[in-house]
Amino acid sequence: MAFSREGRLSECAVDTNCVLVEREVNEVKKSYEDLLGIGSQLPRTKVLEQTNNYWHAVVRSLVFRFPDDLEILQIPNEKVIQVRSASRVGVSDLGVNKKRVDSLFSRLTKD
Incomplete structure (x- = not known):
């Protein structure tokens, strides 16, 4: 679990193999649940942990x-969703993590 002390997802240590996106949403709980559904359906994805937030x-x-960590956090009192995608191996991900997060949010807004 990559949490900072402030109860948020950790910043990316290396920005060439990691992306952290924070979005304000109107319906935090629904957006969070929808993102979990979308994330769970990604090919070659294994869920390691799931809680209410x-x-x-x-x-x-x-x-x-190659393994990439994908994390989704809802912060209900701020109406915020954070998504972090980071490679475990290597310095560069050739933009894969950014594309993954952009795709998640793109699919969220289509529904």
Whole structure:
């Protein structure tokens, strides 16, 4: 679990293999549940932890099976959702984590 002391997801230590996005949403609980549904359906995804406010999974790349951590946190009192996607291996992810997070939020707004 990558939490900072402020009860938020940790900042990215290396910005070439990690992305952290924070969005204000109108319906935090619904947006959180929808994101969990979308995240759980990603190919090669294994959920490691799920609570009322936090979700953590490992998503593996297609060819080399590199593991990426995908985390979703809802902060209801601020009407905020945070999504963090970070590679466990290597310095560069070739933009995969940013594309993953952008896709999650894009699919959320389509529903």
